[in-house]
Structure formats: structure tokens, C-alpha cells
Amino acid sequence: MPDLIIAISYFFHMLATVIWVGGVAVMALIVYPGSRRALGDDPLRGALISELSRRFSPLAMISLATLVVTGLAQMAVNPNYDGFLKIETAWAWAILLKHIAFGAMALVGAYSAWGVSPAIARLALLESKGKLSGDELASLRKREERLNQLNFVCALVVLMFTAVARSV
Numbered sequence: 001m002p003d004l005i006i007a008i009s010y011f012f013h014m015l016a017t018v019i020w021v022g023g024v025a026v027m028a029l030i031v032y033p034g035s036r037r038a039l040g041d042d043p044l045r046g047a048l049i050s051e052l053s054r055r056f057s058p059l060a061m062i063s064l065a066t067l068v069v070t071g072l073a074q075m076a077v078n079p080n081y082d083g084f085l086k087i088e089t090a091w092a093w094a095i096l097l098k099h100i101a102f103g104a105m106a107l108v109g110a111y112s113a114w115g116v117s118p119a120i121a122r123l124a125l126l127e128s129k130g131k132l133s134g135d136e137l138a139s140l141r142k143r144e145e146r147l148n149q150l151n152f153v154c155a156l157v158v159l160m161f162t163a164v165a166r167s168v
Contacts, residue, residue, distance in 0.1 A: 006077060009070040016066035021155040023056045024105075028152035032145045046124055046141055050117070053144075057113045064106055080165075090168040098161035105154040112147045116140060 031052060039045035075081050080091040087096055120140050126132040 006074065009073045012066050013070035013074065016063035016070070019059050020063035020067070020105075021159065023060060024148065024151045024155050027052070027056070027148050032148065041138070043124070043127070046120070046137070049141070049144070050121060050124070053113070053117055057117075060109060060113075064109070067102070080168075091165050094161045094165035094168065098158050098165065101154045101157040101161065105151050105158065108147050108151045108154065112144060112151070116144045116147065120144060 031049065035045045035048055039048070075095070080089060082088065082092065087093055120137065123132055123137040123140060127137055
């Protein structure tokens with residue numbers, strides 16, 4: 001593959017990483033705790049988090065697709081790559097574990113975006129019409145926050161194994 005193509009691939013891979021991991025980190029370390037402190041259980045907190053998640057979700061999905069495509073291209077030209085599931089070196093183990101953590105991030109993100117967030121939106125609408133107590137909604141919002149924290153931990157694991165693969 002020409003060097004320019006690989007350089008472009010690295011650029012988009014790093015950009016997608018910054019967007020995805022950065023967004024997850026901002027939500028886990030700033031938005032959830034900051035909104036909890038400033039708004040408590042006010043319904044505005046849920047509306048704020050829902051709006052931020054709605055805006056971030058398409059960026060995360062585009063980043064996910066970008067990471068898969070550019071990652072495959074980079075792995076194909078890496079001199080450490082010996083073939084699919086040939087796990088005989090420290091580099092191969094680091095890449096395998098990185099991909100497992102990446103897969104966990106993708107699954108957690110998909111469950112949150114397509115399972116938990118729509119359920120929260122439905123319950124918030126019912127609550128706004130006085131047809132629901134806030135307990136079930138509060139439970140789902142806590143689940144959404146825990147999933148984001150889990151995604152943040154997975155992101156750290158991805159970055160750690162990336163560092164390991166780069167160092168061996």
C-alpha cells in the first residue's frame with residue numbers, strides 16, 4: 001500500500017479514536033458527575049444527557065466504522081502481522097486483547113444507544129404526561145451512566161494494549 005494511503009489511514013484512525021474515546025471520557029468524567037452535582041434529580045438533567053447522547057451517537061458510530069476500516073488497513077501492512085488468529089508474539093497478543101476490548105466497547109455502546117436510550121426517551125415521555133413514576137426512569141438513567149463508565153474502562157484497556165503493541 002502506498003505510504004500516503006497509510007498516512008491518511010493513520011490520521012483518520014487517530015481522529016476517530018479521539019472522537020470516540022474523547023466523547024466517552026467527557027461523558028464519564030464530566031457530563032454525568034457535573035450534571036448530577038448541578039441538577040440533581042431534576043428532569044433537565046435527563047434531558048441534557050439525552051440531547052448530548054443523541055448528538056454524540058452518530059459521531060461514535062462513524063468513528064467505529066472508521067476505526068474498523070483503517071485498523072484493518074494498518075494491520076495488513078504491519079510487519080508484525082502474521083495472519084488471522086496467528087497469536088505467537090507479544091504484538092499479536094496485545095492486538096487480540098485490544099480487539100476484544102474494542103468489541104466490548106462496540107457492544108456496550110450499541111446496547112446503550114439502541115436499547116437503553118430509546119427506553120429512557122419513552123419513559124421520559126410517559127413521565128412528562130404524568131403516566132409514570134420516576135423510579136423506573138431513574139433506574140434506566142443509572143444503567144446508562146454505568147454503561148458509559150464501563151465503556152470508558154474498555155477505552156482505557158484499548159489504549160493500554162495499543163501502547164503495548166507499539167512498544168514490542
